[in-house]
Amino acid sequence: MISLDILHLSKRYKDILAINDISFSINKGDFYAFLGPNGAGKSTTIKIIAKLLSDYEGSVTLDNNSNDDFIRSKIGVVFQDNVLDGLLTVKENLLYRGALYIKDKKKLIERYEELKEYLHFADFENQKFKTLSGGQKRRVEIARALFSNPELLILDEPTTGLDPETRRFVWECINDLKINKGLTILLTTHYMEEASNCDVVTIINKGQIIVTGTPSELKHKYSFDRIKIVPFEENELEKALKELGLSFKKVVDEYIIVVNSTQETITVIKQLELLIKQFEVIKGNMDDVFLNVIGEIND
Amino acid sequence: MTDLIALTKRNIKVFLRDKMGVFFSFLSVIIMLFLYFAFLGKTYSASFSEYVSDKNLINFLSLSQMMGGVLVINTLSLAVGVSGTLVNDQNNNALDSLLVTPIKRYKITLAYYLSVLFITYVLTVLMWLITVLYVGFTTTYWYSFSLIIIIVLVLLLFTIISTAIMVFLATIIKSSAAFGALASIIGTVIGFMSGIYMPLVVLGQGTKYVASCVPFTHMTIFLKGLMLKEPLSYVPFLSGEALKEVRDYLGINNIGFLGLNVPLWALLIGCCLLAFGLGIASVYIMKRKLNK
Ligand SMILES: Nc1ncnc2c1ncn2[C@@H]1O[C@H](COP(=O)(O)OP(=O)(O)O)[C@@H](O)[C@H]1O
Numbered sequence: 001m002i003s004l005d006i007l008h009l010s011k012r013y014k015d016i017l018a019i020n021d022i023s024f025s026i027n028k029g030d031f032y033a034f035l036g037p038n039g040a041g042k043s044t045t046i047k048i049i050a051k052l053l054s055d056y057e058g059s060v061t062l063d064n065n066s067n068d069d070f071i072r073s074k075i076g077v078v079f080q081d082n083v084l085d086g087l088l089t090v091k092e093n094l095l096y097r098g099a100l101y102i103k104d105k106k107k108l109i110e111r112y113e114e115l116k117e118y119l120h121f122a123d124f125e126n127q128k129f130k131t132l133s134g135g136q137k138r139r140v141e142i143a144r145a146l147f148s149n150p151e152l153l154i155l156d157e158p159t160t161g162l163d164p165e166t167r168r169f170v171w172e173c174i175n176d177l178k179i180n181k182g183l184t185i186l187l188t189t190h191y192m193e194e195a196s197n198c199d200v201v202t203i204i205n206k207g208q209i210i211v212t213g214t215p216s217e218l219k220h221k222y223s224f225d226r227i228k229i230v231p232f233e234e235n236e237l238e239k240a241l242k243e244l245g246l247s248f249k250k251v252v253d254e255y256i257i258v259v260n261s262t263q264e265t266i267t268v269i270k271q272l273e274l275l276i277k278q279f280e281v282i283k284g285n286m287d288d289v290f291l292n293v294i295g296e297i298n299d
Numbered sequence: 300m301t302d303l304i305a306l307t308k309r310n311i312k313v314f315l316r317d318k319m320g321v322f323f324s325f326l327s328v329i330i331m332l333f334l335y336f337a338f339l340g341k342t343y344s345a346s347f348s349e350y351v352s353d354k355n356l357i358n359f360l361s362l363s364q365m366m367g368g369v370l371v372i373n374t375l376s377l378a379v380g381v382s383g384t385l386v387n388d389q390n391n392n393a394l395d396s397l398l399v400t401p402i403k404r405y406k407i408t409l410a411y412y413l414s415v416l417f418i419t420y421v422l423t424v425l426m427w428l429i430t431v432l433y434v435g436f437t438t439t440y441w442y443s444f445s446l447i448i449i450i451v452l453v454l455l456l457f458t459i460i461s462t463a464i465m466v467f468l469a470t471i472i473k474s475s476a477a478f479g480a481l482a483s484i485i486g487t488v489i490g491f492m493s494g495i496y497m498p499l500v501v502l503g504q505g506t507k508y509v510a511s512c513v514p515f516t517h518m519t520i521f522l523k524g525l526m527l528k529e530p531l532s533y534v535p536f537l538s539g540e541a542l543k544e545v546r547d548y549l550g551i552n553n554i555g556f557l558g559l560n561v562p563l564w565a566l567l568i569g570c571c572l573l574a575f576g577l578g579i580a581s582v583y584i585m586k587r588k589l590n591k
C-alpha cells in the first residue's frame with residue numbers, strides 16, 4: 001500500500017512564490033492529474049516530490065516515510081524534455097541509467113529485456129537516441145523511468161508538443177501501467193481533455209490548488225450541457241425562446257442554449273418539439289471546468 | 300561501485316562519441332604540430348646548427364622541446380573538453396535525471412572527475428608513447444627507459460592538476476555555448492601565454508610576468524627540462540654561459556613568480572596546492588548544486 005501525502009507545501013524562487021501552501025494526497029492505484037496553465041507551479045511541485053529541490057516548506061511523505069533514498073527508490077520520473085544522451089544507443093542509455101538502480105549485472109540485463117518487450121523497442125535498441133522519432137524517444141524515456149520498477153510514476157507534461165499519434169501511444173502506455181501493473185500515477189498536463197481520463201483531477205493556478213475532484217464531479221459542478229438547434233423558422237424559434245425565458249446565442253444558423261441538467265434538456269426539447277429541424281446535445285467538458293474555475297479566480 | 304563505474308563510462312562515451320568535440324579538444328595540439336612542421340621546426344633546427352652538426356641530434360632536440368609543450372597543452376585541452384559534459388548535463392536537465400535515482404550525490408561528482416582524468420591521462424600517455432617511437436625511429440635517438448617511466452608519472456600529476464582546474468571552470472560557467480568557446484580556444488591561449496608556441500624570451504618581460512601566474516608555464520618548463528636533459532647531454536662543449544643561453548632559448552630555465560626568484564620545485568608544489576584548492580572548491584560548489 002503506497003500513498004503520497006503532501007502537506008502545506010510552499011516554494012519560493014527569490015521573489016516568485018511558485019507554490020503557495022498546497023496539500024493533497026494520492027492513494028495507491030490512483031491516476032492523478034495536475035492540471036494548470038503554464039507557470040502554475042506544476043513542475044516545481046513535481047521537482048519537490050522527486051527530491052530535486054530541498055529548499056522548501058512543508059512535507060512530502062510516501063507511505064509515511066520522508067527519507068530521500070526511500071522516496072527515490074520508489075518513484076520513476078518522466079521529464080517534460082528528453083534527458084537521455086543523443087549520441088548513445090538506446091541500450092547503452094538504459095543500461096547505464098539502470099545500473100544506478102540495479103547493482104547486479106544479470107538482473108540489470110533481465111530488467112532491460114523485460115522493458116524492451118513491454119515497450120517494444122527491440123527494433124531500434126542499437127540506434128543512437130538522437131536518431132529516433134519523437135514517439136520512440138518518449139517510449140525509451142518511459143523505460144528509463146520504469147527501470148527501478150517504481151510504485152509511483154510521475155510524468156511532467158508527457159504529451160506536450162507531441163503529434164496526435166504519439167500522444168495516443170503515450171496515453172495507452174500510461175493506462176496500461178495503471179491497469180495491468182497497478183502503478184500509482186501522477187501526471188501534469190495543460191490539456192483539458194487528457195485530464196478527463198484520470199481518476200482525480202486537481203486544478204492548480206498561480207501556485208494554489210483551486211479545485212480537486214473526479215472528472216465527473218468537476219464537470220457536474222463547473223460545466224454545462226448545451227443544446228444546439230437548427231429551426232425550420234428562425235423567427236418562430238426566437239419568439240418561443242423569449243416566451244420561455246431562455247437565453248441563447250446564435251452561431252450561423254444554429255441556436256445554442258445552455259441548460260443545467262438532463263431533465264431540463266428534455267423539457268426544452270419537448271416544448272420546442274414542432275419548431276426543431278435538427279438538434280444536438282453537447283455534454284459539458286473539462287474545457288468548461290477549466291475556464292470556469294480559472295476564470296472565477298481571475299475575476 | 301557498479302553505479303559509479305556505469306556513470307563514469309557514460310561520461311566517457313558521451314565525450315568520445317561527439318566527434319566535433321573531440322576534434323576541438325585536439326585543435327590547439329593540431330595547430331601546434333602544424334606550426335612546428337610548417338616552419339617553427341626549421342627555425343629551431345637552424346639555431347641549433349650553431350652548436351651541433353648531427354642532423355638527427357638537431358631533430359631530437361627540437362622535437363623534445365616541442366613535445367614537452369604539446370603534452371602539457373594536451374592535458375589541459377582534453378580536460379576542458381571532457382568537463383563540457385558536466386556543463387551540458389546541467390543545461391539539458393540530464394543532471395536532474397541522475398539526481399532522481401538513489402545514487403549517492405558524491406558519486407555523481409566523482410564520476411565527472413574520473414571520466415575527465417581517465418580520458419585525459421590515457422590519451423596523453425598514448426601521445427607520449429607515440430612521441431617516443433616517432434623520435435626514436437626518425438632520429439635514431441631513444442629516450443632512456445627510466446625517463447619514459449618518469450614522464451608517464453609526471454603526466455599523471457599534470458593530468459590531475461589540469462582536471463582540477465578545468466572541472467572547477469565547468470562548475471562555475473553556466474552556459475554550454477560559453478564553455479564550448481572556452482574549450483576550443485583555451486589550449487591556444489595558454490599555448491601563447493605559457494611560452495609553448497614560442498619561447499618566452501622572444502616575448503619580453505611583461506609577458507613573462509603574466510606567464511609566471513599560469514600554472515601551465517611552470518609545468519611546461521619542468522617537463523621540457525626533463526625531456527631535453529638527454530638530448531642536451533649529447534651536445535659537445537656546451538656549458539656555462541652558452542648552456543644558459545640555449546636553455547633560455549629552449550624555455551627550460553625557471554622564470555620564478557612575478558619576477559621573484561622562486562625555485563621550480565616550490566612553484567610546482569604551488570601548482571599542486573592550487574589544484575587541490577580548486578578541487579575542494581568545486582566539490583563544495585557541486586554539493587550545493589546537487590542539493591539545491
Ligand atoms: N529555477 C527557477 N528560478 C526562478 N523562478 C522559477 C524557476 N523555476 C520556475 N520558476 C517560476 O515558478 C513559477 C512556477 O513554475 P513551474 O513550476 O515551472 O510552472 P509549470 O510547470 O506549471 O509551468 C513560474 O512563475 C516560474 O517562472
Ligand SMILES: [Mg+2]
Pocket residue numbers: 042043044080156157
Ligand atoms: Mg512545467
